Amino acid sequence: MKNKIALLTSSQGKNTQKVGMILSEMLADDFKIDQIDIDQSDGIGIKDYPFLIMGASTWFDGELPYYWDEFLPSIEDCDFSDTKVAIFGLGDSKRYPDNFCDAIGLLAKWFEKHGATIIGSVHIDDYHFETAFYTDDHRFKGLPVEYLVDNTEWEERIANWKQQIVEEFNEL
Numbered sequence: 451m452k453n454k455i456a457l458l459t460s461s462q463g464k465n466t467q468k469v470g471m472i473l474s475e476m477l478a479d480d481f482k483i484d485q486i487d488i489d490q491s492d493g494i495g496i497k498d499y500p501f502l503i504m505g506a507s508t509w510f511d512g513e514l515p516y517y518w519d520e521f522l523p524s525i526e527d528c529d530f531s532d533t534k535v536a537i538f539g540l541g542d543s544k545r546y547p548d549n550f551c552d553a554i555g556l557l558a559k560w561f562e563k564h565g566a567t568i569i570g571s572v573h574i575d576d577y578h579f580e581t582a583f584y585t586d587d588h589r590f591k592g593l594p595v596e597y598l599v600d601n602t603e604w605e606e607r608i609a610n611w612k613q614q615i616v617e618e619f620n621e622l
């Protein structure tokens with residue numbers, strides 16, 4: 451039986467949702483994917499998935515879109531110690547080089563605080579920006595996606611990242 455993944459995005463983040471659908475199709479051979487719209491979810495049952503994928507764009511000056519402000523409190527009391535979480539973040543390094551894809555770091559911090567293991571980190575050298583959240587070993591805690599900003603790199607990056615997270619989800 452295939453392992454289950456919940457892939458969470460918001461219907462209000464149109465680009466993020468499209469990338470979520472692309473990723474969902476790529477993962478369908480390996481996993482049973484439940485794509486969940488966080489606007490419609492009360493968070494119940496999220497804790498039961500061993501693997502979560504979160505997709506969020508960055509808005510304003512490096513903030514999560516406002517709808518996450520409603521969803522995250524609904525799962526505030528959950529313990530994600532048994533959960534592996536992979537995060538992809540939509541952003542634009544040309545227009546917003548000072549807060550590039552900050553949503554990745556914000557979500558990673560939230561889930562780490564609640565016990566989760568974050569997988570799917572990506573080296574910063576593949577991107578051009580001024581400032582962003584990244585680790586001491588120069589990695590984003592997820593995949594930055596410049597959907598429709600760079601020409602085709604985003605597609606290749608998603609395909610490579612898909613391979614990476616399948617391997618990391620399956621590691622003990």
Ligand SMILES: Cc1cc2nc3c(=O)[nH]c(=O)nc-3n(C[C@H](O)[C@H](O)[C@H](O)COP(=O)(O)O)c2cc1C
Pocket residue numbers: 462463464465466467507508509510511512513540541542543546549550551552597
């Ligand atoms: C008002 C506004 C603020 C933005 N702020 C940032 C930002 O701080 N950092 C970043 O990387 N991208 C930023 N972006 C770019 C978006 O994250 C990007 O366009 C993304 O594809 C939007 O995805 P969505 O349709 O799912 O929300 C911003 C876009 C807008 C319109």
